[in-house]
Amino acid sequence: MAERVTIGDLAQRLGLSKASVSYALNGQPGVSEQTRARVLALARELQWYPSSSARTLSGARTGIVGLVLSRDPDLLGTEPYYMLVLSGIEAELIDAEYGLLLRMVGSEPGRDLPVYERWAGERRVDGVMLFDQRRDDPRIPLLRHLGLPAVLNGAAEPGSVLPTVVPDEHGDARQVVELLHGLGHRWIGHLTGPSGLLHEERRELLVRAAAARAGMAVESIEGDYTMGTAERLIGERLRHGPGPTAWVASNDVMALGAVRAAAREGVDVPGRLSVVSWDDSLLCEIGAPPITALDRHPRDFGRRCARALLAEIAGTPDDGTGARASELRVRSSTGPAAP
Amino acid sequence: MAERVTIGDLAQRLGLSKASVSYALNGQPGVSEQTRARVLALARELQWYPSSSARTLSGARTGIVGLVLSRDPDLLGTEPYYMLVLSGIEAELIDAEYGLLLRMVGSEPGRDLPVYERWAGERRVDGVMLFDQRRDDPRIPLLRHLGLPAVLNGAAEPGSVLPTVVPDEHGDARQVVELLHGLGHRWIGHLTGPSGLLHEERRELLVRAAAARAGMAVESIEGDYTMGTAERLIGERLRHGPGPTAWVASNDVMALGAVRAAAREGVDVPGRLSVVSWDDSLLCEIGAPPITALDRHPRDFGRRCARALLAEIAGTPDDGTGARASELRVRSSTGPAAP
DNA sequence: CTGAAAGCGCTTACAG
DNA sequence: CTGAAAGCGCTTACAG
The missing domain is CATH 3.40.50.2300 (Response regulator)
Known part of the structure; x- marks a missing residue:
């Protein structure tokens, strides 16, 4: 098993302080370019990766967004729609080096609420994506109360407090x-x-x-x-x-x-x-x-949803503009109205 | 926004040390039943949740398992099979209070390998589930080297070093x-x-x-x-x-x-x-x-896969015995052989 | 440009 | 049964 290499190891090997190593690794000012290069080279050589928990604990983001699917698993299996939206979300997250924490809770209403409480309390995720919005949706005040960034996808409620991504x-x-x-x-x-x-x-x-x-x-x-x-x-x-x-x-x-x-x-x-x-x-x-x-274009839609959430987390709201117009694929189930 | 409540807050309010509070919260010996009850009551009242990063940093598990899907997203959309397996996995994880970190990387071979390296390096997940095993699969030596618990699902290679869950x-x-x-x-x-x-x-x-x-x-x-x-x-x-x-x-x-x-x-x-x-x-x-x-029975299969991985993580290998026999649904595409 | 130090929120030996 | 302390691996003011 590969031994975990820490920032302390790098510092020791290079005769630097952990602070300098940290600055070098994170592209912060405070180290000479030469030092930075040495640090990066050694980090690569030793296959150093930042401990996600240590980073998060000292205030950084988790690098994870959460998604709770509240549909019957059998429906999820038969409808390709969600899998495609999911793959669009993933495509966008990968570019941003973000991960997706997925939860399926079945369709009984309210089953998802404790999940958000827990994720917020445990500081598991930086934000969540909401689908299948309902009238007077209890998730909205809850997330507001929890202070968890969120984006609504699929339907705009007039005057909604959360950023929303809608199809055309x-x-x-x-x-x-x-x-x-x-x-x-x-x-x-x-x-x-x-x-x-x-x-x-x-x-x-x-x-x-x-x-x-x-x-x-x-x-x-x-x-x-x-x-x-x-x-x-x-x-x-x-x-x-x-x-x-x-x-x-x-x-x-x-x-x-x-x-x-x-x-x-x-x-x-x-x-x-x-x-x-x-x-x-x-x-x-x-x-x-x-x-x-x-x-x-469900994959496109998924991408837009993810992009809007990442923007929200970054504090630069974006509101997923620019829905691509849908294409109507005319096949044989439609024809002239019977007289 | 809800203020984060920590174990220190609880300790202070109760006039206890953080250690005692921790013991009480985790069901460890070292506190009287009375104290434990007081701690638990206050924790509930203040909606305390353990910080996942703090816990993980001090040696605990992450409570997350990872899954990389290396199939073309379009295929994932058309084949209900994977969504059903996923929902089975989720069902089992929920019971164990585990989360699922999902990654879709497309079907080019090897695209998944860096993901495992990173997850292991960052200590993101406690283990991973492998599907679509190939002959001389490079994931197997890699995961061994990384020391990341893993379970193979879907095919047994004779003499495989990893626990394997197979259908019948x-x-x-x-x-x-x-x-x-x-x-x-x-x-x-x-x-x-x-x-x-x-x-x-x-x-x-x-x-x-x-x-x-x-x-x-x-x-x-x-x-x-x-x-x-x-x-x-x-x-x-x-x-x-x-x-x-x-x-x-x-x-x-x-x-x-x-x-x-x-x-x-x-x-x-x-x-x-x-x-x-x-x-x-x-x-x-x-x-x-x-x-x-x-x-x-893809959902059953998903449950078995997740169960086997959780057992592996817990150090009590289980090898997902007991595949439920498949049912052949005879419909109209089969009939007597043409003479 | 660099280092010593405190802190994030937990857990866990180690003393009392 | 309870408390003071060190440590997990980072980041980030704060001094030099």
């Missing part, structure tokens, strides 16, 4: 609605995720606004992001009588559920019913038929 | 081969992942052994876990002339690729060709046709 929800809603309007649809359905979620409320609002401008009717059904529930709800709606000629589902898995419901009820997609997914993924590609979906 | 590969191969044999298949294809991976080599060996016992011929093609490549390779093979009547693909995404290739070549599945996936997922369920797949 406005453009997303417009693109989807315009596609359907262009195909002649005048009555569309919105299959949303759980209504407590702010980004769901926001989408609902924006879809309705865009549809209203285009003279289209909207009706909504609340789903839970699972295929089974979506299939049941849309199946019931289809049996119930005349309804929307197109459904917009809030994720890929629910869009699949809608397609399956249609198949079971003998309703042809896209002949008699169109389906659009708010998230793109392999699931949409291989659907039968392949499903028209919004590619919202 | 033997049973998996047997189940798949027996199903196909029972359906009359006598010539099967094995669409593997990259051959450098030990678990792929192992599967290949076991599939061939099981087939040989049953008097079946096997041919293999090496894929790369992506749908596109699988579709191309199987397409070429189908055009090339008589071939296997059934293909076993090493993951769900490649199984889909095989099914698509068959569709494009006008080969009916399962009428003229059967397809089995080594991994189950929503992708298999919604395939057209739905794909017969092995449910290898």
Whole structure:
């Protein structure tokens, strides 16, 4: 086992004080360039690494950001979206030499709160990333109280005290609605995720606004992001009588559920019913038929989230400007409105 | 912002020494039960949390395990397998009050090595979990040299120096081969992942052994876990002339690729060709046709991996015994061998 | 430009 | 059972 080499070892070997070594290592003034070079050379040779705990204890940052995922693990497994956001976050953190502490706590509300308390109390992380914001989200006052830097991702609450990174929800809603309007649809359905979620409320609002401008009717059904529930709800709606000629589902898995419901009820997609997914993924590609979906560039989004948090931690708020416009991938689940 | 409360604050308020407070907090002998109760009560009241860096600096564990994922982020997004393993790992860590430090480094070989060096040097983690082991894997000597506890997951190399957690590969191969044999298949294809991976080599060996016992011929093609490549390779093979009547693909995404290739070549599945996936997922369920797949219980596997590492860290090696047998979910992509 | 010293918040022998 | 003290490996005023 490699013996741990400390700053004291370096100092001793070089006949310097620990202070000088520290200054040299950290690029601080107070040492000659020559001395600095000697220190750096020896540090490299002996493979010295700063002890993260010692650094943190004497006031430095931890170099870690925390992320609590409060979704059902099975959902996390089926939705590629989060894994892609995660990889975007990682990509950005790596450049900044930051690490990610990950916690999955399941979907019961409030399970994440003690995690933040603990991380703050133990000084584990320099900041946290929040997803799936809810109305009157208890995390916000808690983090404020804890003094833990945080960034909200995915939905802006008017007057929020925390920096927020949002996708181009406005453009997303417009693109989807315009596609359907262009195909002649005048009555569309919105299959949303759980209504407590702010980004769901926001989408609902924006879809309705865009549809209203285009003279289209909207009706909504609340789903839970699972295929089974979506299939049941849309199946019931289809049996119930005349309804929307197109459904917009809030994720890929629910869009699949809608397609399956249609198949079971003998309703042809896209002949008699169109389906659009708010998230793109392999699931949409291989659907039968392949499903028209919004590619919202989840990796990019993850990068922006991480960048905003790092800026917040550094004290130079940035607010993750510049969402890249989503691309609507038109496939075979959408077609002209049935007459 | 909440003011940090330290062990010194508690000691002062209670008129005790820091040592006594520490003993009380840690359940060490050396304080009366009465004193201990007073300390614990005040600690709770003031919401005291131990500083993780201070603890670690004075010799304690970090309470963190590390995981480096060296796969292409896009693959991670499409394969539900890893997210499920991750959630199993998390579930086990939470019980042990451990955290997970996650790093994604892309698939270029060797990108993960500096991460281990750094984590060891900085004393960031108490141990690491290794996946996707390769022949002559450079991580093994490196971790040994670094003295960082580690557990190998997914494939056992004979005589490995590290504790290893393996799925029931033997049973998996047997189940798949027996199903196909029972359906009359006598010539099967094995669409593997990259051959450098030990678990792929192992599967290949076991599939061939099981087939040989049953008097079946096997041919293999090496894929790369992506749908596109699988579709191309199987397409070429189908055009090339008589071939296997059934293909076993090493993951769900490649199984889909095989099914698509068959569709494009006008080969009916399962009428003229059967397809089995080594991994189950929503992708298999919604395939057209739905794909017969092995449910290898990835969450369970993740739990076992984490448990084995925690045991290793605690110095009570456990070797994650007791793989739960996989369940073969027979769907519509498998049928009697074409005459 | 360089060194001696204090301090970060814990733990842990070592005395009483 | 309790307290004074040293130490973990850094950083950072403060003197020289």
